[in-house]
Amino acid sequence: MNLDPIKIRQDFPILQQKIYNKPLIYFDSAASSQRPLQVQEKIRQIDQEYYGNIHRAVHYMADKATADYETTREKVRSLINAGTTAEIIFTKGTTESVNLVAWSFGEAFISAGDEIIVSEMEHHSNIVPWQLMAGRKGAKIVMLPFNNKGELELDKLPGLISEKTKLIAVAHVSNVLGTVNPVAEIAAIAHARGVKLFVDGAQAIQHLPVDVQALGADFYAFSAHKMYGPNGVGVLYGRKELLEQMPPYQGGGEMISEVRFSGTTFNELPYKFEAGTPNITGVIGLGAAIDYLLEAGIENISVHEQALLKYATEKLMQIPGMKIYGESKNKSGVISFNVEGIHSFDLGTMLDKMGIAVRTGHHCADPVMQHFGIPGTVRMSFGIYNTREEIDAFLPALKKVISLF
Ligand code: 7TS
Numbered sequence: 526m527n528l529d530p531i532k533i534r535q536d537f538p539i540l541q542q543k544i545y546n547k548p549l550i551y552f553d554s555a556a557s558s559q560r561p562l563q564v565q566e567k568i569r570q571i572d573q574e575y576y577g578n579i580h581r582a583v584h585y586m587a588d589k590a591t592a593d594y595e596t597t598r599e600k601v602r603s604l605i606n607a608g609t610t611a612e613i614i615f616t617k618g619t620t621e622s623v624n625l626v627a628w629s630f631g632e633a634f635i636s637a638g639d640e641i642i643v644s645e646m647e648h649h650s651n652i653v654p655w656q657l658m659a660g661r662k663g664a665k666i667v668m669l670p671f672n673n674k675g676e677l678e679l680d681k682l683p684g685l686i687s688e689k690t691k692l693i694a695v696a697h698v699s700n701v702l703g704t705v706n707p708v709a710e711i712a713a714i715a716h717a718r719g720v721k722l723f724v725d726g727a728q729a730i731q732h733l734p735v736d737v738q739a740l741g742a743d744f745y746a747f748s749a750h751k752m753y754g755p756n757g758v759g760v761l762y763g764r765k766e767l768l769e770q771m772p773p774y775q776g777g778g779e780m781i782s783e784v785r786f787s788g789t790t791f792n793e794l795p796y797k798f799e800a801g802t803p804n805i806t807g808v809i810g811l812g813a814a815i816d817y818l819l820e821a822g823i824e825n826i827s828v829h830e831q832a833l834l835k836y837a838t839e840k841l842m843q844i845p846g847m848k849i850y851g852e853s854k855n856k857s858g859v860i861s862f863n864v865e866g867i868h869s870f871d872l873g874t875m876l877d878k879m880g881i882a883v884r885t886g887h888h889c890a891d892p893v894m895q896h897f898g899i900p901g902t903v904r905m906s907f908g909i910y911n912t913r914e915e916i917d918a919f920l921p922a923l924k925k926v927i928s929l930f
Pocket of ligand 1: 555556557618619620621648650651696698699700725727728748884888889
């Protein structure tokens with residue numbers, strides 16, 4: 526079954542508007558995707574029919590909210606093929622998931638002199654929390670580089686691992702280069718040396734099938750707002766055996782078993798890591814977003830976006846002065862580029878005036894910019910609702926902007 530973008534687009538009224546009197550072309554789903562009516566309807570239902578706090582009340586609405594919240598945990602488990610719902614922790618998003626692991630794994634397993642390997646293509650969210658932890662613990666960050674095509678230099682990885690290495694942190698898909706990293710291969714190298722693997726799946730979960738067990742990820746993180754769900758909610762998957770050994774990240778309600786002034790015992794997984802009232806509406810909205818993804822079919826989404834990527838790349842390469850960053854064979858629907866002599870910000874600003882939403886700048890991945898010696902790029906990123914016709918409209922707009930400089 527093929528994806529029908531015409532039908533899909535009916536679920537996204539926000540895309541049917543004009544911006545500056547031009548039909549909106551939304552090529553910024555890597556920053557945040559739009560939400561379909563089905564997700565909006567679920568949130569409306571909660572707000573109008575059964576909002577209540579979860580896990581604590583005896584009344585109907587709170588019970589129903591609790592059931593939906595926990596059903597979503599099962600939906601996430603099934604989506605990523607985790608072994609048990611005890612391994613699914615709801616967070617604010619990818620960034621909080623990384624911070625949780627960096628802090629708590631750090632407390633449990635990192636001593637002075639230990640090393641963490643972080644790839645050169647990471648989003649700041651998968652660099653800075655490790656640096657903070659390393660600073661606290663007296664550990665060291667070691668960089669795994671990528672080549673000029675935007676592929677990790679995996680042949681260098683075994684040499685970077687020492688007896689002090691405790692963890693490797695890597696993106697499943699790069700938000701700038703689009704590279705789909707060979708996570709299973711990295712996991713095999715890591716595990717053969719007793720090293721754990723943290724995978725940032727923020728740019729993967731909405732584009733390709735993810736099986737955390739097949740990938741060999743010890744931890745896997747993603748955000749709902751990049752997968753057609755609400756903002757302010759995300760997921761951390763962690764292997765139970767590791768999570769059990771890690772201390773709670775925050776203290777408060779729901780994460781305790783018993784509290785005495787002489788000492789507190791903690792709740793079982795996953796509640797040990799969910800202190801306080803969580804984003805109830807957001808989590809249930811994420812459940813609706815997962816239903817939406819599964820209904821469309823993740824394989825179908827992948828095929829659709831790959832076709833857009835190929836088509837747009839071929840057309841862009843015909844433009845004089847065009848430089849595309851990220852030429853991996855295995856790439857997701859993200860194209861970062863610059864046009865010779867024009868600043869990315871100027872290009873983005875002019876495109877906006879033509880109704881086209883792209884992102885410009887360093888994309889919170891400064892080391893990638895430093896690798897290429899550039900201040901930024903223009904990035905177009907595709908989602909389930911983008912079409913070949915939008916690319917056909919984008920190209921003359923881009924050419925027009927270029928001609929103005
Ligand atoms: N990791 C990757 C690979 C990302 O692309 C992003 C956000 C994050 C982590 C952080 O996610 P958050 O939901 O916690 O904010 N990336 C982008 C982007 O590319 N443009 O805007 C945000």
